[in-house]
Amino acid sequence: MIPVNEPLLAARELEYVTECVRTGWISSAGRFIEEFERRWADYCGMKHGVAVSNGTTALQVAVRCLDLQPGDEVILPTFTIISCALAIVETGARPVLVDCDPRTWCMDVTQAAERITPRTRAIMPVHIYGHPVDMDPLLALAERHGLAIIEDAAEAHGAEYLAGRHGPHAAWRRCGGLGRLSTFSFYANKLITTGEGGMVLADDDRYAERARGLRNLCFRPERRFYHTELGYNYRLTNLQAALGVAQIERMDQIVARKRWLGQAYTERLAGLPGLQLPVEESWARQVYWMYGLVLDESAGMDATEFGRRLRGLGVETRPFFLGMHEQPVFLARGLFQSECYPVAERIGRQGLYLPSGLAVTEAQLEQVCAAVRQVMTERRT
Ligand SMILES: Cc1ncc(COP(=O)(O)O)c(C=O)c1O
Incomplete structure (x- = not known):
């Protein structure tokens, strides 16, 4: 895994x-x-x-x-x-x-x-x-x-x-x-x-x-x-x-490695229908702490199912955050009653992140991308 x-x-x-x-x-x-x-x-x-x-x-x-x-x-x-x-x-x-910005989250x-x-x-x-x-x-x-x-x-x-x-x-x-x-x-x-x-x-x-x-x-x-x-x-x-x-002492190398990994994922996954990838706005240099994906509803599955299928192919993932307004602990305290934040609700259900640690190798990166491609292709067949 x-x-x-x-x-x-x-x-x-x-x-x-x-x-x-x-x-x-x-x-x-x-x-x-x-x-x-x-x-x-x-x-x-x-x-x-x-x-x-x-x-x-x-x-x-x-x-x-x-x-x-x-x-x-x-x-x-x-x-x-x-x-x-x-x-x-x-x-x-x-x-x-x-709520969140739908591009940067x-x-x-x-x-x-x-x-x-x-x-x-x-x-x-x-x-x-x-x-x-x-x-x-x-x-x-x-x-x-x-x-x-x-x-x-x-x-x-x-x-x-x-x-x-x-x-x-x-x-x-x-x-x-x-x-x-x-x-x-x-x-x-x-x-x-x-x-x-x-x-x-x-x-x-x-x-x-x-x-x-x-x-x-x-x-x-x-x-x-x-x-x-x-x-x-x-x-x-x-x-x-x-x-x-x-x-x-090696912070520059750490940042460079994370940026390499993020950009390498984007190069390999860009153009795959049904997936939203992380962006980098012109005013930002992001570090891809975790490389997130948001699955289009047209894919016919949510992030839980997507994650389950990726796990079957040897790739561990994590779901996105669930918004604070959906947390039972706060609702029980009378907070956020009937509040609705559609972007957070959507990405909270359709988003997950891929292996993103500093130790990910190029071979693992290829394996992860192949697994994502396979799951995305199978759902159409
Ligand atoms: C945005 C954000 N804030 C705060 C924390 C809390 O940090 P810790 O787990 O060290 O308590 C986290 C943890 O991942 C986080 O992602």
Whole structure:
């Protein structure tokens, strides 16, 4: 079976992790933590990095930094992982959903503008499957209405966005460097992985200090075991950060490999009737975190059946997200009643992603494409 993801670890990771074991720096202090934070923040063009235990806790910490009040609203895409919505709901604020753009599968930025109310405090764009959200309109809205942007860049390490493309100062900027706060996951299927891990990035010193406090039980610097606020133990270990530092050193290669894989899939699958492939808008350099396919209804099967048939040919896949407005846990809380987001609903049923990890070989890529072609041909016969 060709797995949907397999991490690609190298000698440098082993060297750095061995150093942690040899020197005894295995918990949440040590040189790799600070280096990981500094180098990742630098890479993304932000001033501060605060490493945490995973991408979900990164979102929880980032949202807590905004001091939202019950009834405040945060706009986010319905088509995302539950971590985004849970970080908002936990604070007592209200998640306000928008549908996705049918091409990029990222949030529909026009709908975001329509959903702003006097209670809106923030927008949470999520760069889906490695393609950047169209950030300019969101940044303009944030400026106009005094809103914070929390960018969830968990799936978009190294992806770039052409900011200000309609003006004289257009410039490519990395995802995770565009919002007031941004978050990353370093789970095993991400471009950079620490096994489990995450990071919050911010330019503002106060957010960074707040995030460091929240990550570490809100210990006060002036007096140990004295707390004025409730925090968490969301610390990352030096062992995990050692893996991250080793991979940042070859980040350009990692991005190039992912882009090669994505483009190679597109070359081989383009023109196959009944399949929508990932796009790369002119203002985006995407990283194909996961190579998604959306099956046309005319194919006569949904993604579950498509995935089952591919599995029969030795190819593992994963279904797309199911929208937040269709999640029983939120409906039971009275959220998103009767809300309907047709694009997310459609791609949630018709979409899946193919093996996309760094370890996919050229032979495996050919095998996956042959399997896709075979399933797509059989359904017509
Ligand atoms: C967009 C997005 N945000 C957040 C997360 C949560 O990250 P983690 O699994 O590290 O908690 C994920 C996980 O894949 C994700 O895809």
